[in-house]
Amino acid sequence: MSAKSEKKIVINPVTRIEGHAKVTILLDDKGKVKHARLHVIEFRGFERFVQGRFYWEAPTIVQRLCGICPVSHHLCAAKATDVIVGAKKLTPTAEKMRRLMHYGQTLQSHALHFFHLCSPDLLFGFDAPVEQRNVIGVIKADPETAKKAVLLRKYGQEVIRFTAGKRIHGTGAIPGGINKNLSTEERDILAKDIDIILQWCIEALELCKKVVKSKLDFFLKFGAFDSNHLSIVREDGCLDLYDGLLRAKTADGKIICDKVKPEDYLDYIAEEVRPWSYMKFPFIRSLGKEKGWYRVGPLSRINNCDFIDTPIAEKERQELMSLTKGKPINASMAYHWARMIELVHSAEKIKELLSDPELQGTELITQGKRQKRGVAWIEAPRGTLFHHYEINDNDQIVLANLIVSTTNNNEPMNKVVEVLARDYLEGKSEKEITEGLLNHIEVGIRAYDPCLSCATHALGQMPLHVQLYDHNGALLDEAIR
Amino acid sequence: MSDNTVTFKIDGVEVRASADKTIIQAADEAGIYIPRLCYLKELPPGGHCRVCTVKVNGRPVNACTYPVAEGIIVENDTEELNTLRRNLIEMLFVEGNHFCPSCEASGRCELQALAYRLGLLAPQMPYLNPQRELDATHPDIYLDRNRCVVCGRCVRASIYLDKKNVFGFENRGIKMKISVNSNDGLRDTNLTKDDEAMKVCPTGSLVIKRQAYLTPVGSRPYDKEPIGSEIEKKKCS
Numbered sequence: 169m170s171a172k173s174e175k176k177i178v179i180n181p182v183t184r185i186e187g188h189a190k191v192t193i194l195l196d197d198k199g200k201v202k203h204a205r206l207h208v209i210e211f212r213g214f215e216r217f218v219q220g221r222f223y224w225e226a227p228t229i230v231q232r233l234c235g236i237c238p239v240s241h242h243l244c245a246a247k248a249t250d251v252i253v254g255a256k257k258l259t260p261t262a263e264k265m266r267r268l269m270h271y272g273q274t275l276q277s278h279a280l281h282f283f284h285l286c287s288p289d290l291l292f293g294f295d296a297p298v299e300q301r302n303v304i305g306v307i308k309a310d311p312e313t314a315k316k317a318v319l320l321r322k323y324g325q326e327v328i329r330f331t332a333g334k335r336i337h338g339t340g341a342i343p344g345g346i347n348k349n350l351s352t353e354e355r356d357i358l359a360k361d362i363d364i365i366l367q368w369c370i371e372a373l374e375l376c377k378k379v380v381k382s383k384l385d386f387f388l389k390f391g392a393f394d395s396n397h398l399s400i401v402r403e404d405g406c407l408d409l410y411d412g413l414l415r416a417k418t419a420d421g422k423i424i425c426d427k428v429k430p431e432d433y434l435d436y437i438a439e440e441v442r443p444w445s446y447m448k449f450p451f452i453r454s455l456g457k458e459k460g461w462y463r464v465g466p467l468s469r470i471n472n473c474d475f476i477d478t479p480i481a482e483k484e485r486q487e488l489m490s491l492t493k494g495k496p497i498n499a500s501m502a503y504h505w506a507r508m509i510e511l512v513h514s515a516e517k518i519k520e521l522l523s524d525p526e527l528q529g530t531e532l533i534t535q536g537k538r539q540k541r542g543v544a545w546i547e548a549p550r551g552t553l554f555h556h557y558e559i560n561d562n563d564q565i566v567l568a569n570l571i572v573s574t575t576n577n578n579e580p581m582n583k584v585v586e587v588l589a590r591d592y593l594e595g596k597s598e599k600e601i602t603e604g605l606l607n608h609i610e611v612g613i614r615a616y617d618p619c620l621s622c623a624t625h626a627l628g629q630m631p632l633h634v635q636l637y638d639h640n641g642a643l644l645d646e647a648i649r
Numbered sequence: 650m651s652d653n654t655v656t657f658k659i660d661g662v663e664v665r666a667s668a669d670k671t672i673i674q675a676a677d678e679a680g681i682y683i684p685r686l687c688y689l690k691e692l693p694p695g696g697h698c699r700v701c702t703v704k705v706n707g708r709p710v711n712a713c714t715y716p717v718a719e720g721i722i723v724e725n726d727t728e729e730l731n732t733l734r735r736n737l738i739e740m741l742f743v744e745g746n747h748f749c750p751s752c753e754a755s756g757r758c759e760l761q762a763l764a765y766r767l768g769l770l771a772p773q774m775p776y777l778n779p780q781r782e783l784d785a786t787h788p789d790i791y792l793d794r795n796r797c798v799v800c801g802r803c804v805r806a807s808i809y810l811d812k813k814n815v816f817g818f819e820n821r822g823i824k825m826k827i828s829v830n831s832n833d834g835l836r837d838t839n840l841t842k843d844d845e846a847m848k849v850c851p852t853g854s855l856v857i858k859r860q861a862y863l864t865p866v867g868s869r870p871y872d873k874e875p876i877g878s879e880i881e882k883k884k885c886s
Contacts, residue, residue, distance in 0.1 A: 220783060222791070224861045229751040333866030337750060340865065348865040562785035563858060 174202060177593065177601065178635010178646035182206075182610050189618070191585055191609055192635045199595045204586040206578075206613060207445050215568045223249050223542070223559050224343050230555070230570070231337055236280070236619055238337050239273035239328055240548030240573075243410070244555040246341035247544030251431075252559060254536025255344035261529030262345035265331050267410045268521045269340060270546070272327025274409060275369070275514040277549035278466075278507050279324065281617045282372060283317030286504060289611045290379045295604025313375070316368045323358075323365050327518060330354040345533035352528060359522045366480075366515040373484060373508035380505055388491070391500035391584040391612035394419035396452065396462035397471045398576065399552055400545055403427070405474030407481075407513065409547040415472050416452055416462060421495045424452060430543045433554055439571065447578050450571055461579035464551025465616060466506035471496035476509075478516035484509045500584050500615045507617070510549075548573045550617050574618045584612035593636075598644050601636060606645070655719040659703075660726050666717050673701055673712040676725070680884025682877035683725050684734050684763055686741075687800035688713040689849055693809060695801045698741075700734050700763065735767040743774045744823060746781060746795035747852070753861035754853025756869025760798060761852075762876035781826075786834035789842040789858055792827065797854040799825050803846045810845035827854075 174197065180190035194202040214233050218226055227245040231238035243266055250258065258266075288301040291309065299305070307314040325335040330350060332338025340346055380387045396419065400412035414428035414436065428436055439448040440457050451460030462468070470489070476482040488505055491497060497506075521527060543556045551573030558567040574581075592608045593601060636644040653668045659681050666675030671694065676683050687698040694713040701712040704724040712725075724730065741747075741760060749755050763769075781794040799818070804827070807815040815838045819828040831837035840846065842857045850856065866872065 222785070222858070222861070224859060225751060225753065228753075228862060232750060338866055339862040342862050343859075347863055348868075562791075564783075564785050 174637060175642055175644050176635055176637010177589075177606070177644055178637070179606050179609060180635055180646050182613055189613075190635065191613070192637070193585070193589045193593060193609075194637055195593070201586065201589045201594055204582070204589040205444060206581045206585050215570055218557075218565050218568045220564055222563050223252050223557060223565055224563075226555075226557055226565060226568070227341055227343075228337075228339055230568075234619060235336060237273060237277050237548050237550065237573075239269055239332065240546055240553050241555070241570075242332065242338065243270055243341050244544055244546040244548070244553050245557075246343065247411070247546065248542035248555045248557050249343035250345075251542035251544065252539050252557065253343040254538055255534045256536055257534070258345055259529065259531040259534055260526040261349050262532055262534070264521055264524060264527050265346045265349060266341055268350070268518065268527065269328055269331035269338075270410050271514040271517045271521070272324045272331065274324075274549050275327070275365075275511060275518065276321045276324025278511040278514070279317060279320040279369075279372070281549075282376065282504065282508060282511070283314070283320075285617070286611075286614050287317075289607070289614065290376070290504070294608050294611050295602070298603060298607075301607070316371070320365060320368055320372070323361060324514075327358060330358065342533070344535045347532065349529055349532065350527040355522055355527065358518070362515065362519045362522060366512070366519060369508075369512045369515040370480065373505075373512050376504050376508040380501065384491075387501040388497075388499045391588050391615065392498055393500075393580075393583050393587050394498045395580055395583070396424060396455070396460070397468035397496055398452070398462040398464050399469040399472040400547055401469075401473050407469055407473040407476045407485075409469075409510070409514075411546070414545070414552070417472055417496055419496060419498050421471075424455065430545050430554075431541070433543060433545070433556070437554070437571065439575075445578070447575055448571075449578050450576050451579075462576065463580045464573055464576040465503060466510050466549075467497060467503045468551065469547060470506040470509060476513055478513050478520070481509050481513035481516060484512065500580075500612055503615045503617070550574055550619055551576050572619075574616070577616045577618065581613055581616050581618060584615070585609055588612045601645060606636075655717050657717055657719065657721040657723060659723040664717075668717065668719075670717050671713060672703060672705070672710075672715050672717055672723060675717050676712065676723075677880050678883070680881055681725065682880045683712045684731075684767065684877065685713060686738075686759060686763065686798065686851055687802060689802055689806075691810070691845075692802060692805045692849070695805060697799065697801050698737065700737055702730060702733060704730065731767055734763075735769050738764050738767060738769055739772045739774055741798045742769075743772050743776045744779065745798065746778065752796065752853045753856065754796070756864070756866065756872050758853060758871075759851035759876060762871040765871070766875045766877060784829070784834045786836035787838075787840065787858075788836070790835055790840060790847065791856055791858055792829070792835055793854050793856070794826055795854075796852045797827055798852055799827060800851060802849040802851065803827065803855050806846040806849045807840075807844070813839055813844065813846070815840045815844075815846060 175195045177193040182189050190207045193204045196202045214230055218229055227242045230245045231242040284303045287306050292301050329335045332340035396416055398416040401415050402408035402412045415426045416424040425436055437450055438453050439450045441448055451457050470485055476485050541558045545554050553573050554571035556569040557565050560566050588609050592605055635646040655668050656665050664675055664679045673683050683701050685701040687695045696711045696714045702709050703712045705721050749761055784792040804816040807813045817828050819826050829835055829838050
């Protein structure tokens, strides 16, 4: 086969995701997929420019790499600096305030993704007219649901404001604790609406389930492939989005590693650099680059945990896991279902916390023996997030390593592009490759809710680009947004 | 009217003050805010920043150094002067590296607060992005020259209040920077975190370590009211 007879499809940018990327699919002279890639075309910088700054600035600086899940970075960096200031155990008020902040963020982020980014595909069809297949289309078709979506997100943002000081990029979490408690006035404002918020979350989950169950076989096969799954779980195996120990399972549920502590993460996880993307490719060391890649995020968390400690979410987890008789689910589209279970779980957790008087406690900070290395993780909405800092004698950061949720999902997102390209584009003529068909590729990527500015710790504004080349190397189609 | 008292006008408002006062001291006592950056009432005036520039009988002068006099006409809160002050603040922003979003002084920073008060939303002048030094050598204190506006408050506080002479000026013009009286950074000076010099920095340049972000957003001084409000309240009372 000559290079001249190949063709390349480009989708640029991939839309309704957080951040900027492009897809290229290379077809050989027989129209078979030679390779398919998700290129992340943002530049990373945060790990470098926090060097020289003080460790207590990390939670406030590093969160600026994202406008959607800054709370995850804020809290993860704060947890790493807890280690540095020797705060082995936070005060109950500090830990619960941080947890409340985190559940508020998970609620708003999951609601944003489901309603604003992916519901147009699920409600109207993957190849529905593009002028309908967007959030405005959702508002027109179902204004009541759209209103609930906006208010759900608003509620999550209010939780963040009351715990972090601001809706976006707050300063609540500080090394060793938190800088405020929840006043009774703030508690009462949040408590007033939590029952209706929980109800709306359950409705969102039901809507998601209704769509998926209406074409269950299709959704379970769409963009499906086997992978390992990685997440943190509580020591007793419970789902825990704020803290826990690392667990990884194979596609069929065998434990690869379990109860791994944050400080040992480098013994288990490594990252590969490939020249065509700014995003690294992490893998489990013991399995190597070829077999060690894994999924993270809502689906992996539901697959990996043994149970959930809130009643509605646990019942829903059992229903989802019954699809595969308790074995891990390896269907990309199951992410949506798992994400909505976590949406309900977050609302249940917020409700539980709001009735806890320790949120009004006044012991906010604790400290201990100073350390020069701090490593922490958290389950961000999109998956496991690692922050690692090392400091010098002057309190300045000399090393920062961030492995971000979306980075962990890099190989799976490339895999879903490849699988969907084979299923939907292979053997098609140029005329047959419609916008709707190309959207199938984007639907697969969207299931992972990637946040590419996080993943590359981006600087500035950069677009996403998808390209389709023929076997002669000629550009067949592309989309740039 | 006693012999050492004078009467004059600021923006048409009659002000009485002791004849040994400067315009800014008299204005403060009368509850009239004149924007300032390098001036601090506990220190001798420096006359460095020119933010307090007012017009006396039509001529621009420093309010922090110019004495009051009988019958003078002072212009302060005028569009012309506020535009000049805004330009000065803007130049200070673009000459340094002021990253308010993550700066621990945000919400208590006088430079930031002046920008808000004077309506500077985003600089129009190009950022110079200078290379500035951060001195983190002291166990309890850091000096971040990225955020320094060379107001000289620390220089004067160290000399006149602490009697130590830790800080001084180095170079001239746009290259001027704060230096310390040692060859090995702050760690080799006799500066302590209890010194008066540690209480006067208007930005986040001279700061006690490990005290960052203790005040929640919403409770910081300028979250509540604009800079100058504490002076203007005197007028109301």
